[in-house]
Amino acid sequence: MDDASSVDRRPESGHGPIRRTALHDTLVNHLRDMIIEGILEPGSRLHEGQLGEQLGVSRTPLREAIKFLASEGLVELVPSRGAVVKRFGAKDVQDMLIVLRNLEELAGKLACRLASDDEIIQMRALHDEMIDRYRAADRLQYYKLNQEIHTGIVRLAKNATLSEMHQMLQTRLKRIRFIGHEGAEKWAAAVAEHEEMVKALEARDEDRLSEVLGRHLGNAWERVRSAV
Amino acid sequence: MDDASSVDRRPESGHGPIRRTALHDTLVNHLRDMIIEGILEPGSRLHEGQLGEQLGVSRTPLREAIKFLASEGLVELVPSRGAVVKRFGAKDVQDMLIVLRNLEELAGKLACRLASDDEIIQMRALHDEMIDRYRAADRLQYYKLNQEIHTGIVRLAKNATLSEMHQMLQTRLKRIRFIGHEGAEKWAAAVAEHEEMVKALEARDEDRLSEVLGRHLGNAWERVRSAV
DNA sequence: ATAAAAAATGCTGCATACAGAATACAAAAG
DNA sequence: CTTTTGTATTCTGTATGCAGCATTTTTTAT
Numbered sequence: 001m002d003d004a005s006s007v008d009r010r011p012e013s014g015h016g017p018i019r020r021t022a023l024h025d026t027l028v029n030h031l032r033d034m035i036i037e038g039i040l041e042p043g044s045r046l047h048e049g050q051l052g053e054q055l056g057v058s059r060t061p062l063r064e065a066i067k068f069l070a071s072e073g074l075v076e077l078v079p080s081r082g083a084v085v086k087r088f089g090a091k092d093v094q095d096m097l098i099v100l101r102n103l104e105e106l107a108g109k110l111a112c113r114l115a116s117d118d119e120i121i122q123m124r125a126l127h128d129e130m131i132d133r134y135r136a137a138d139r140l141q142y143y144k145l146n147q148e149i150h151t152g153i154v155r156l157a158k159n160a161t162l163s164e165m166h167q168m169l170q171t172r173l174k175r176i177r178f179i180g181h182e183g184a185e186k187w188a189a190a191v192a193e194h195e196e197m198v199k200a201l202e203a204r205d206e207d208r209l210s211e212v213l214g215r216h217l218g219n220a221w222e223r224v225r226s227a228v
Numbered sequence: 229m230d231d232a233s234s235v236d237r238r239p240e241s242g243h244g245p246i247r248r249t250a251l252h253d254t255l256v257n258h259l260r261d262m263i264i265e266g267i268l269e270p271g272s273r274l275h276e277g278q279l280g281e282q283l284g285v286s287r288t289p290l291r292e293a294i295k296f297l298a299s300e301g302l303v304e305l306v307p308s309r310g311a312v313v314k315r316f317g318a319k320d321v322q323d324m325l326i327v328l329r330n331l332e333e334l335a336g337k338l339a340c341r342l343a344s345d346d347e348i349i350q351m352r353a354l355h356d357e358m359i360d361r362y363r364a365a366d367r368l369q370y371y372k373l374n375q376e377i378h379t380g381i382v383r384l385a386k387n388a389t390l391s392e393m394h395q396m397l398q399t400r401l402k403r404i405r406f407i408g409h410e411g412a413e414k415w416a417a418a419v420a421e422h423e424e425m426v427k428a429l430e431a432r433d434e435d436r437l438s439e440v441l442g443r444h445l446g447n448a449w450e451r452v453r454s455a456v
Numbered sequence: 457a458t459a460a461a462a463a464a465t466g467c468t469g470c471a472t473a474c475a476g477a478a479t480a481c482a483a484a485a486g
Numbered sequence: 487c488t489t490t491t492g493t494a495t496t497c498t499g500t501a502t503g504c505a506g507c508a509t510t511t512t513t514t515a516t
Contacts (some may be wrong), residue, residue, distance in 0.1 A: 020305050023470070024295065049497070058471045060288070063499090064295045067252065071299030071393070079250050080477055082498060095387040102334045106327070159323040164301070165393055250499070276468070286501045291469090310468060315491055 007055050018227060023057060030055065035074050035085055036174045042087040073172060093176055095223070100169045101217040102152065103162060105210040108197075110157035112206035119156055120201055127153060127198045134191050149194065149196035153201070153213070177220075189219065251285060255293035258283065263302050263313055264402045270315040274303060301400060321404055322449070328397045329445040331390060332378065333438040336425075338385035340434035347384055348429055353424045354380060362419050377422065381429070381441070405448075417447065 007023075007030050046066060048059045049143035055062070056139045066083045069075045075083045088096075115123075147170070154166045193216040198208035262268045274294060276287045283290070294311045297303045303311045316324075343351075358373035375398070382394045421444040428437035 022305075022468095025305070025307075047497080059498090060472090062468055064292055064469095067292045067296045068299045071296045077250075077253070078499065079253070092388060095389040097394060098338075098387060099331075099334070099389045102330060103327075106330045110326075127450060137303045160320060161323045161397070165327060169389070207464095252499080277466090287468090288500055288502090292499095308468060 007057065022061075024061040024064040024068070027055070027057065027061055028068050031065055031069055031170065032072075032074060035069075036171070038175065040085050042085050042175075044085050045081075045082040046085065060197065070170065082175070086161045088172070088176070093173070096169050096173055097217060097221045098167070100173070101214050101221075103166050103169070104154070104213040104217060107154040107157040107159075107162055107166065108200075108209035108213045109206040110159060110162070111153050112201065112204045112209055115156035115201070115204075123149065123152055123156070123201060124198055127194060130194065131191065134187070146190075146194070149197075153197070153209075156201075186219075193219070250289075252289040252292040252296070255283070255285065255289055256296050259293055259297060260300075260302060260399065263297075264399070266403065268313050270313050270403075272313050273309075274311040274313065276310065300396065303432075316400070316404070322403070324397050324401055325445060325449045327444050328394070328401070331394050331397070332382070332441040332445060333391055335382040335385040335387075335394065336428075336437035336441045337434040338387060339381050339392070340429060340432045340437055342386045343384035343429070351377065351380055351384070351429060352426055355422060359419065360420065362415070374418075374422070377425075379424070381437075384429075414447075418444070421447070 031040070031046075040046065048062055048066075052059050052062045066075060067077075070077045070083065071082070074086055076086045077083050114159055126149055128143060130142060130149060133142040133145060150192055151163075151170070154163050157163075193212055197209060197211045197216065257270070259274075268274065269315065275292075276290060280287050280290045294303060295305075298305045302314055304314045305311050354373060354377055358370060358377065361370040361373060379394070379398070382391050385391075421440055422446075424440045425437060425444065428440055
């Protein structure tokens with residue numbers, strides 16, 4: 001039987017066996033999503049045979065994808081016993097947030113110095129759209145734009161390594177944040193912080209932007225603290 | 229013929245086919261070393277067949293190791309064309325050093341707060357030994373201890389994520405630093421900075437330690453600037 | 457002789473096959 | 487009834503085989 005959850009790897013939709021993306025690469029993204037969305041639960045083993053059949057691929061590219069994710073820190077390799085989805089304790093999350101905060105503070109400073117005027121205007125547009133979604137109480141889209149803005153500020157810092165590390169932590173924390181839905185009043189506070197962020201960026205006030213970003217993430221930390 | 233450079237994977241030395249480490253894991257370390265030491269030059273292709281034969285392993289575990297290193301950022305995966313050793317430009321190195329600097333500054337602050345008295349004493353011992361090596365003009369051992377001290381301070385920060393990221397950057401930069409041999413006067417300056425670092429740690433003066441670490445790395449940056 | 461086309465070679469990507477380790481199960485002993 | 491030991495099964499780890507893409511070389515036409 002053709003399982004519904006088999007991987008779909010067709011860059012341009014449809015006809016023929018045209019393929020530009022490698023299967024193992026597709027699997028990396030697919031598995032990452034599965035872990036983030038909780039389809040693969042923390043602590044559960046990644047059964048090569050079963051999982052491979054489920055996704056309609058052989059073990060070889062699947063194993064390669066798992067090794068890749070192991071280096072990313074999403075799964076753990078246990079010798080002779082395969083791979084398990086890494087489980088994050090409260091301390092682990094706290095550690096990640098501390099580093100993430102520091103990275104974003106750095107990103108804020110660099111962004112104020114290096115961003116072009118156009119780029120700042122684009123950030124403002126993104127922010128305004130997020131505000132719209134907030135007013136419409138569209139949590140999912142809000143969340144998505146929120147993340148885009150944070151990633152965007154890091155991008156403006158124009159530092160490849162910084163972007164990479166930020167992305168990595170963002171990915172690991174997604175699994176946590178996915179759960180953490182905040183209350184209305186805290187949500188409002190977060191939005192206010194975002195407004196402050198954009199204003200600081202527009203003024204190219206690096207100390208203020210850095211401070212707001214730090215505070216913003218510090219608050220996020222407080223929220224999660226109870227959830228984990 | 230048994231090639232001299234074939235991988236050696238025997239955890240406890242010697243007799244029999246007792247093995248606890250997986251081959252792909254051994255290969256990750258082996259290949260990483262080969263890249264750091266420049267045996268595999270930047271931009272060169274990792275030929276699966278040839279390299280596998282050279283190391284005495286089949287392509288499967290080799291490919292898995294390559295995927296792992298790709299996630300680490302040491303090699304680049306080119307679709308349908310295999311893997312090449314990633315080449316770092318001046319901008320890349322600068323980016324890494326900026327982030328590394330920030331991470332070490334953070335580590336310094338946390339270390340002052342979280343390190344035990346014993347651990348600080350151990351760092352002092354390590355530092356004193358490094359000074360001995362400096363006086364003996366033993367560059368290699370000096371370099372090794374130097375790195376150990378930096379890694380050690382990060383360890384004292386007791387933050388798993390921070391350690392991991394630091395390690396990652398340290399690994400990538402090793403390839404560069406390996407080349408960068410500094411002059412006598414700059415070497416003396418670096419040693420003085422180290423002395424200052426340990427003193428700040430002993431005083432648990434987090435602002436000062438953070439500042440020194442930042443300055444220390446900032447100077448390293450200046451040195452490399454010309455080399456790359 | 458140069459350029460374009462076609463064939464040939466080599467390599468990557470994926471699947472399959474096989475060997476050894478780990479786990480689960482069952483039977484027997486305490 | 488619990489514990490232990492032997493066996494069977496399952497899964498991981500590694501090797502090999504085959505198909506398709508990339509590149510290079512050869513052939514052919516202008």
